[in-house]
Amino acid sequence: MTTPLDPAPARPQAASLSCPSCGAAITLRAQGWAVTVACGSCGAVLDATDPNLRVLQRQAEAITAEPQLPLGTRGTWHGASWELIGFQVVTITVEGTDYSWSEYVAFNPYRGFLYLSEYQGHWNVIEKLRRRPRIDVEGGRPVARLDGQTFKHFQTATARTTLALGEFPWELRVDDAVMARDFIAPPYILSAEASDGETTWSMGTYTPPDVIAKAFGQTGAMATPVGVFANQPNPHAATSGTIFRRFGLFLLILTAILVGNVAVSRGTVAYTNRFSFVHGSDDSSAFVTPAFVLGGRTSSVTIDVEAELSNNWLFFDFTLIDEATGTARGFTKQVSYYSGVDGDGRWTEGSRRGRARLASVPAGRYFLRVAPAGGEPVSPSVDYALTVRRDDPSFVFYLFAFLALLVPAVLSLLVRGAFETRRWAESDYGASTGSASEDDGDDE
Amino acid sequence: MTSPAPRTAACPNCGAAIRFLWSQAVQTTCTYCKAVLVRRDLDLDLVGRQANFPETGSPIQIGTEGKWRGSTFQVVGRIAYSWSRGRWNEWYCRVSDGTSAWLSDAQLEYAMTVAVKPSGPLPDADAVRVGDTFIWDDHAYDVSTITQASYLGTEGELPFTSFTREQCLFVDLQNDSGQLATVDFSDHPAVLYLGEYADFDTFAFTHLREFEGW
Numbered sequence: 001m002t003t004p005l006d007p008a009p010a011r012p013q014a015a016s017l018s019c020p021s022c023g024a025a026i027t028l029r030a031q032g033w034a035v036t037v038a039c040g041s042c043g044a045v046l047d048a049t050d051p052n053l054r055v056l057q058r059q060a061e062a063i064t065a066e067p068q069l070p071l072g073t074r075g076t077w078h079g080a081s082w083e084l085i086g087f088q089v090v091t092i093t094v095e096g097t098d099y100s101w102s103e104y105v106a107f108n109p110y111r112g113f114l115y116l117s118e119y120q121g122h123w124n125v126i127e128k129l130r131r132r133p134r135i136d137v138e139g140g141r142p143v144a145r146l147d148g149q150t151f152k153h154f155q156t157a158t159a160r161t162t163l164a165l166g167e168f169p170w171e172l173r174v175d176d177a178v179m180a181r182d183f184i185a186p187p188y189i190l191s192a193e194a195s196d197g198e199t200t201w202s203m204g205t206y207t208p209p210d211v212i213a214k215a216f217g218q219t220g221a222m223a224t225p226v227g228v229f230a231n232q233p234n235p236h237a238a239t240s241g242t243i244f245r246r247f248g249l250f251l252l253i254l255t256a257i258l259v260g261n262v263a264v265s266r267g268t269v270a271y272t273n274r275f276s277f278v279h280g281s282d283d284s285s286a287f288v289t290p291a292f293v294l295g296g297r298t299s300s301v302t303i304d305v306e307a308e309l310s311n312n313w314l315f316f317d318f319t320l321i322d323e324a325t326g327t328a329r330g331f332t333k334q335v336s337y338y339s340g341v342d343g344d345g346r347w348t349e350g351s352r353r354g355r356a357r358l359a360s361v362p363a364g365r366y367f368l369r370v371a372p373a374g375g376e377p378v379s380p381s382v383d384y385a386l387t388v389r390r391d392d393p394s395f396v397f398y399l400f401a402f403l404a405l406l407v408p409a410v411l412s413l414l415v416r417g418a419f420e421t422r423r424w425a426e427s428d429y430g431a432s433t434g435s436a437s438e439d440d441g442d443d444e
Numbered sequence: 445m446t447s448p449a450p451r452t453a454a455c456p457n458c459g460a461a462i463r464f465l466w467s468q469a470v471q472t473t474c475t476y477c478k479a480v481l482v483r484r485d486l487d488l489d490l491v492g493r494q495a496n497f498p499e500t501g502s503p504i505q506i507g508t509e510g511k512w513r514g515s516t517f518q519v520v521g522r523i524a525y526s527w528s529r530g531r532w533n534e535w536y537c538r539v540s541d542g543t544s545a546w547l548s549d550a551q552l553e554y555a556m557t558v559a560v561k562p563s564g565p566l567p568d569a570d571a572v573r574v575g576d577t578f579i580w581d582d583h584a585y586d587v588s589t590i591t592q593a594s595y596l597g598t599e600g601e602l603p604f605t606s607f608t609r610e611q612c613l614f615v616d617l618q619n620d621s622g623q624l625a626t627v628d629f630s631d632h633p634a635v636l637y638l639g640e641y642a643d644f645d646t647f648a649f650t651h652l653r654e655f656e657g658w
Contacts, residue, residue, distance in 0.1 A: 032501020033552060035530045049530050081658065109655045110503045111644045112552025130553060130641035131622040132586055146620060169551050170529055197574050198589060 019044060021055050029072070029085040030107040034167035038086075038174075039063075040071075045164060045173055057173050063165060065089065068118065068223075069104060071166045075216035077125065082106035082114055084216070088172070089163035092180075105168055113169050116212070117204065121225035122232060123212045124189060124204035132201060133183075133190055141429070144183040144190050146203075151183035151190045154230050154427045159193070182230060189231035206231045228422040236419055240412035247409040254405070258398050270294055270301075271368070272387040277307075277314060279375045279382075286371035291323050292388060298362045300391040305354045307384035309337035314382055317371040318356060322364055331356050334374075455479055464601060471602045472521070480598065500524060500531045502549045503652045506600040508535075510547075510647035512556050516540045519547065521600035525593040525612065536602055544603065546637060548626075554647065555624045557639030566636060567615050569629045578617060578625070580638060585617035585625045 017026045024041035028034055034048035036056065043059030067087040074083050086105030091098050101119035108114070115126040133146040142153040160177040176195070183190040187206035192199050206229065209222035225232075271292035277285060294301060307314050313336035320329040335354040340347055368388060375382060424430055453462045460476035464483070471482050508519040521536035532550035539545055548555045563580050567587065576587045591614040612630035618641075626637040 030501070033530060049526075109501065109658050110552070110652065128553070130555075130618065130624075131620050132588065132618050134620050199574075 017053055019046065020053055021046075021058055026053060027072070028167065029083055030109075030113075030167050030169065033107070033112075033169050034085070035170055036164075036172045037167045038164035038172070040165055043164070043174070048167060059174060063163070065163050065165065067102065067104065067165065069116075069212075069216055069218065073216055075106070077106070077114060077215055080108055080111055082108050082111075084116075084166075086164075086166040086168045088161050088165070088168070090159045091162045092157040092159050094157065100162065105166070107167075115202070119229065120227065121209055121223040122229035123207045123209055124231070125207050125212075126191075126202050126204040129190075129201040129203050132199075133192075142183075144192075146190065149185050149188075151185045151188070154182040154184045154189075154424075156181045156428060184231045186231045186233045204231065206233060228419060228426070230423065230426065232423065234416055234419045234423075236412060236416040240409075240416045243408050243412045247405050250405050251402070254398060254401055268295070268390045270366075270388045270390050272385065274383060274385045275370075275372075277372045277375065277382045277384060279377060279380050285373070286317075286369065288321075289368045289370065289386075289388075291365045291367045293364075294361060294366055294390050295363055296390060298360050301358045301361045302389045302391060303331075303333070303356045303358075303368070304387040304389065305333055305335055305356075305384060306387075307335050307337075307352055307354075307382055309335060309350075309352050309382060310379070311338045311340075312336070312376045312379050312382060313350075313374050314372055314384065315374040316354075317373070319369040320358060320361070320366055321369060322362075322366055324364055329358055329361070331358065453483075455481065457481075471598070471604060473599045500533055500549075502533050502552075503655070504533065504535050504547065504549055504649075505651070505653045508649055508651045508653075510649045512537075512539070512545070512642075512647060517545065517547075519600075521598065521602040523598050523602070524596040526596050527591050527593040531596065536600070545639070552644075553641060554644060555639055555641045556647075557624060557626055557637035559635050560638050562636045566627055566634050569613055569615075569634070572615055580625065580636065583619060583621075583623055585619050585623065587615055588618045589616045590614075591616065 017028060018024065019026050019039040019042060021039060021044035022042035024039055026037060026039060026046065028037060028048060037046050037048040037053070038044070039046060040063055043061065043063045044055050045057035045059075046053040047056050065087075067084075069084055071084050071087060074081055076082070083106060084104050085107045088103050088105075089100050090103055091100040093099075099119075101117055104116040104118075106114040106116065113128065115128075117124045117126060129146075131146070133144040133151070136143050136145055138150065138152075144151040144153070157180055158177050159180040161172060161174050164172055164174055178193040178195040181192045181194075183192075189204040189206070191202050191204065193202070194200075209225065212218070213220075213222045271289055273289065275287075301320065303318060303320075305314075305316060313334065315334045316332060318331050318333065320331075321327070333354045333356045335352060336350040337352045338349045368386070370386065372384075452464070454460070455462050455474040455477060457474060457479035458477040460474055462472060462474060462481065464472065471480065473480055504519055506519055506522065510517055510519075517537040517539045519535045520538050523534045523536070525532055525534070529551070532548060535547040535549065537545045537547050537556075543558065545556050545558045548557070560580070564578065567576065567578060572587060572590060574587050574590060578585050578587070593612045593614060595610060595612060612628065614629070615627040617625040617627075622642075623638070623640050625639075628635045628637065
């Protein structure tokens, strides 16, 4: 029902002006919002809010830098169009070495400003924050908290503009410095830039070069990122997560197989038979079993006794004899089982079953000498069963399987840790620069 | 709620038709001759004239409509300011629930605020510092910027009869949930505005200015 009272004339896409310092053409793409504009020819920094582009700062040398993404390039980010209108090189000095990265200002006349940064092939897409994170301390180090997420302090450095080209929505001068504090929660980085008592917060998202190339229509190859960047996601985090999930799954399967194996067949039965012991026949009750084979590698042998005892006991003197060599292994086992009823109710003591175990028995043909004895005089005879089992040598398989599963899990942890070590080596807490930043602190 | 039809009068300066979008508007600007007009119920008084009304590049214009806090609003007036980092506008909005609000577009970061009665002390214009904390309506705000601005001009319908200030002091405060507070010291006593920053898309603007090539 209403029409605008003042239909503004369609604004030219970009206003063309000339540099009052060198006469070169100046293009204002964010007219009305750009605060400073740096001449692409002579590097003079001009007041973009002044119709005559008053010179704010002249540069000794002409601009030679070529932004990797040319100014004027249009791109698409999250469904909106953005035009690159400004470019600056920002430098920090750590232990006497300069580290420089590139920053781009992107503009949309409805949505304002978006920033891109690039350091050795690592890209971040950065938005100015309109809320203020809370600074806290965790584990002795500063952290920033925002929207329930904790960002670890990574680095504090004095960042100065060493080159400027095009338009900026703030008052920029070459050699201006800001105190920059970076906090990370990969793939995000929170940056606080403080100057003149005012702090500006921004949030960057680590963005792979091919995504930048696609968004800004770059057909040429993008530089491969060098090293590990502060908020670069750990590519091994997902891998090691997958490996650990698989490790857990396989461990579960392995355990299930093991349990099943134990439940169904605990070892291979080499010999089993039933006997009867007659009380009082101790001296004549000894006998030998027929020969049986103990196969596989040198491993353990178990002899199980199951006697039908009732308030009774039996004592066994066993000798396992190698048929070929005559080597004898002697051992004993007693089983006893008593039960009754007293004031507290029914009670039992002992067990009808007993097991003797011999470790490290080499493979071969063996027989067992059995000499039972004992027994209560009240029960004339006791039936019992003897079972000789060769322990399943495949238990070793479980051990090897477990180790085989463990190796990739441990390796993935190491690889993941190595990536984090490389990330933090570049921070204020790195092995090489940590002491240096403390020294810096002392100097201040 | 009724929405009164636009009412018309003639500009006492040039005779052009003046249309009021908002029946309670007290002041408007002739779109033809830029005369600043004060309404004495449709007998318009000429109180001044503005030259070279500044270009700010805002996509907002008189007549722009949008959505906020479940209501719709229409932009009916504007005050333009300039500060050390350029210019910005405070757009006077008439909200469908009968209230009014101010839409700010500084550096194309949109914030909507409403004047409120302060539930706690306001900053002292001479002593306030960046980082100071104030609490209003159980929310803590930290002073983020202290802005000395100059008044550039007005356009459209505004809720006051005169605008004589040259310099204006604004204190902006933010918190960790995107809320915004602005204290305007150009009124006596100072006025507190509370609101929030919001993304361009959340306002679902219509009748925006169009930019060639965008």
